[in-house]
Amino acid sequence: MTPEESFKITSNEYMDLIIDYGGNESILEIYQEYSPHIMNDRFAVIYLPSTLITERTLVQFGYAAFPSSFGLASERSLEASGVTRIRRFPAFDLRGAGVLIGVVDTGIDYTNPIFRNEDGTTRIVSIWDQTIESLDEYPEGTFYGTEYSRDQINEALNSENPLVIVPSMDEIGHGTMMAGIAAGNEVPDRDFSGVVPESELVVVKLKQAKPIIREFFGIPLDVPCYQENDIIWGVQYLISVARLLDRPMAICIGLGSSQGSHNGRGYLSALLSVAANFPGIAISIAAGNEGNKRRHFFSTVDPAIGSVTMELNVSEDEEGFSMELWGAGPNTYSIDILSPTGEYVPRIVESLVVNREISFLFETTRINVDYRMVEAQSGDQLILLRFEAPTTGVWTFQVYSRGDLQGAFHCWLPADEFIEPTTYFLQSNPYTTVTAPGNSPLPITVTAYNSETGTIYLGASRGYTRTDDIKPELAAPGVNIISPTLQQGFDIVTGTGAATAHCAGITAMILEWGILREFYPNITTAEVKSFLIRGAFRNERIQYPNRDWGYGAIDIFNVFNQLRTEI
Structure with missing residues (x-):
């Protein structure tokens, strides 16, 4: 793809199709007229003119080529998961300093005080807003959207009209919620604190799925919906920033789709499993909220x-x-x-x-x-x-x-x-309802429970995968969670997205301990997951793992309690 062809990325006159070219660029030569857009060494996107879309297109390119469509996974948690107890020990007072939280979602209200330092400057490293077109201010190779730096955000915060300088805003509130639960500042008078309030944020605001994609799958035009290829680009952007800054990153995915084989074989799932093997990267994914929807x-x-x-x-x-x-x-x-x-x-x-x-x-x-x-x-x-x-x-x-x-x-x-x-x-089954990419093998898939009652959230998707791999692995508080709003106040939210944001903050604590404090310098998602499973709370009356709880409820205090005699 050339910059001159980049209008096809956002134009509804073109259908996005994902091609698995396996790194062999000669395969893409047959698609030259469709502007192949290389994403990485395995996947590329081509842009098929809408005039060529027929009922035979699915036969020609295959089901997998059509980007899956993803929706949002959400609608006194720190004590329940052991964070407050950890903070009482100076040696383990892990607040995320030096760790990045990566969020691919609906954006962020960067003007909210919970995302600022004491001096008023931002705790956001950068925002890639896929919805705002620019000539050349997009991340390298993406050809769309606009990237805003920390300096630009600080300039905006110091102005009378911030949105004139950085016009990126979360109109839905889901991304702000996710970022706030994971990494918002402490607000004692509202009984609120993010899990790691000293971490910094890297944020991707996803563009909405094209109407042509929605029409093909019968998705209403007025509901939030995001394309698989845009999410893939977003995850790659987060990792590129983490690598550029040489910083560990906890990635939080609060999106879900019931499209696909439910066995972790999709393009996004494949990318996340590869990324989960990178040292210093910990990926948490929402299990979804399909458990009682009868779908x-x-x-x-x-x-x-x-x-x-x-x-x-x-x-x-x-x-x-x-x-x-x-x-x-x-x-x-x-x-x-x-x-x-x-x-x-x-x-x-x-x-x-x-x-x-x-x-x-x-x-x-x-x-x-x-x-x-x-x-x-x-x-x-x-x-x-x-x-x-x-x-x-x-x-x-x-x-x-x-x-x-x-x-x-x-x-x-x-x-x-x-x-x-x-x-x-009419004869529905509540199991095997974990949404993609939650079926991805290596990342941590998170369900939600009520920390007040100790019961699983009834709406949470349940495992296992279609091939009986254990998903979700862990439960985190996700019922009646205090969350920031777009009005810069607080509200109560419920869902596995909220639980996943909580888990992402927990994984950032482990990254801080392992990498920045040098107890486990090359720790990956799989090893973070193992620590969390080992320390999880398990009810003696319940057999684990199971389709509802996975291996149990996250307890970060118990993770370190088991380790501290060895450290």
């Missing part, structure tokens, strides 16, 4: 019977949505469809690739059905259904399994606000 269906299929029934209630307010069925090998899977008014679509027989558009005689509904016998990233079968103007009521699907072994399949509806709350499976 997951699971069933085995007895080979003697050959099929099972799956029923889906569609809300009267539903305008469109997508649904993904992932079948376990070696069996193959196919479906038939019965609409709420009784129109029947006979079994759509499986084949290597199926692409079919279904219209109904007495209804306005259209369904695009795509079969991928061997989906590229997972190797499993995918059936993708995209509904347009779906009829209200109960849709019935007969799911057939062909093979001599017992079949099994999962089906997921979109997460967050991407679908109406009263669109759900």
